Amino acid sequence: MTEESAVDTTEGWNRRVFLRGTVATAGAAGVTALTTGGAVAAGGSGRADGSPETEAGLRVVRTGVEYAENLLGTDLELPRLSWELAAPGHGARQTAYQVRVTRDSGGRGSRGRTVWDSGKVASDRTVGIPYGGPALRPRTRYHWQVRVWDAAGRRSPWSQTRWWEMALPDDGWLASWIGAEELPAPPSLEGASWIWSPGATSSDAPEGERRFRATLALPAGAVVKRAVVSATADDDFTLYVHGQQVLHAPQQTDGWRTGRTADVTEQARSADGGIVVAALATNRPGASVNPGGLLARLLVETEDGRTHELRTGDGWRTTDTAQEGWERPGFDDGDWAPAAVLAPYGEGPWGGNVTVTAPEAPAPLLRRSFTVRGRVSRARLHISGLAYYEAEINGRRVGDQVLDPGFTDYDETVLYAVHDVTELLRRGENAIGVALGRGFYGMTTPNVWNWHRAPWHGEPRLLAQLEIDHPDGTRTTVATDTRWRITEGPTRSNSLYAGETYDARQAPEGWSRPGFDDSGWRPAGVREAPGGTLRAQPHDPIGIVDTVRPKAIEE
Template identity: 65%
Template sequence: MAKDWNRRVFLRSSVAGAGATVALGSGGAHTASATPGASADAPREGGLRIDRTTVEYAETLLGTEVEHPRLTWELTAPGRGARQSAYRVRVALTEKDLHEGRRLVWDSGRVESDRSVGIAYAGPALRPRTRYHWQVRVWDGDGRPSAWSAPRWWETTLPTDGWQGFWIGAAALPEPPGFDAASWIWSPGSTTGSAPVGPRWFRTATTLPAGSEVRRARLVATADDDFTLYVDGQQVLYQPQQTDAWRTGHLAEVTEQVRGASGGRIVVAAVATNRDNGSANPGGLLLRLIVETTSGDTVELVTGDGWR
């Protein structure tokens, strides 16, 4: 991979023009002493300059699981024929230690190589949830060292067993009531494929057991084609005319209407309209009322026999 890239860079700019040049090599490497002499380390004018560094191809890396992050740097230099002949990478836990060259986590030492892309961290195993600061310097073809690059960092993620949180969110909504035990009703003489066009009125009633206290009351209903529904004389649902509206049940909370029913007698009434929709024109009303009492009992009213 490095050879292919270096060939492209060579064809473009191995002989540097008057402007800046990126110097990348073929990847040969030889490690020299990690502590070269002070005179050899002193940067001299006219050499390579490190313009940009990345870790795993990002300037800073937060929460990585990579065990050996790949370090990369980009170089510029004045004049012609500039090239990298060696590099040195160092890593520390604080930026201060990095600047001072003390308590380093890893120091590659001087490595004789023209590589500047994808240099893998080769120090001790990285600790979880830890920030590592790093920088690099290079030597050119004449052995002149560059200044150290600006410090950059990467940070490791939590260990596998370090996640102590748990998913939070709203509780799942309770399932709406269905049409259990309810039957489609319409005027006498109607069939599943044909029903008289126009409005039809429906009414029925049920009485709660004596002494019942209503905890909650819900009602679900639909019709083919549209309807308006009343409980104890108050409108609680309205379904306008729309295509296949009967496929959707409409839910209403009717606790207050049921509690206000005189003597516990709940009257439910509806007007439903069958529109002229062509040769196949069924009509119908489907309804279920569920009343829960404070004693734990349930009273239900469904469409079927007894409606008029």
């Protein structure tokens, strides 16, 4: 290439472009970078007699810190700096560089405070140069530039000024983790047995529908405090308590692996003389080895502190005929046959492979009103929502990221993001609102990777700290604590595997704006912090790249 074809393409620059378009050969003479357009970062290396060229030499066309153009919120002690070069001609190479870092954007001007000047460093490296100055201060923005020398000793102009900003120090967090209450653990199926019709075995059972009934008699005068039922069937089932449908599992492959649970306290309280549990279960045809079975357990706590239970096993009755009112109390099942007990839970072809999942709580909404008493010079929101968050301030969305923060082993590392929210605040009354999603942290959908059983699993929770700096040097801090309010939001369920159910009727209008009446919401409780170390998110967030819109909507 005999002429400069590199162009300044810093507009729209991001670290993905940098990584895709840059080729570095650190420690080797010759080409050190390619521009995103594919042009060699080249230039003349001097005349044959050693005299310098009169044309311009190398110039810096792009710079990045941690492969981002500018970086808001990092806790790295030694951020890495990189740059791309261009020059006319061909065969040019960098022979030295100089980096300078200041605490303002004015370079070496009268207001500049240089914190590190590398001096002239003999090197052809252009990627991953670590900051080499004194310890960086938290909550501080640093500006940097670089210039280089080519093989002829010609010095380039200083690059355009770029910056990075340090995040909170480890001891700078005033916020507490808050969020939804942990749901009571659903009762397991321990102690229950798989049952089916007479003549069935654990390896083969008659196909078709079977109806089952049993009654749990409570002591005279017992007052029901709480009642919960768990059940599953091979292949699908519908379960009734006191004549009311409380559980339904549709037909699906290996549906028996997912146990269903329901709170049946009201049904149990309304029972008179005994709590009737009835189930319609179906063994679907098609398999050469075709076991079928029903597995259920009812737990009833009474006010005297005792627990009573009904488990599938001996004492259950069954029929293959449909009869009016078979699921209701008072029905006479005296002519039904005793159910066959096939295997205790944990044995037979099913083993102990049933996961009982509690009903998923809707995604929580959290909010807090606060007052800003002075002018705002800058404001930063430091936030981590497990597993995901979407934040709003005064009704306006914070950022355009989705599925944030990034997924980690939450026992090792928990990521938080930093947002510049200066323009979203105003003097006087303000409000912040955050919606939380489950992601992997709160996964309830059973899956082969067992994310729903991870040791760090928990209900969604939030850590947020809004720091508002004022021109007089004071700071207003709004941190998550028990002054925040919480309620169930319009997202009734959300799963990375099963999708999302959204009920727009449940969306409270203006919930993230000042003046909203949250008196019907409850105080947010402080929750246990995840075990991992809190770190500023080092990578680009996920963004929406395209939206698919329906051509028609039918009811």
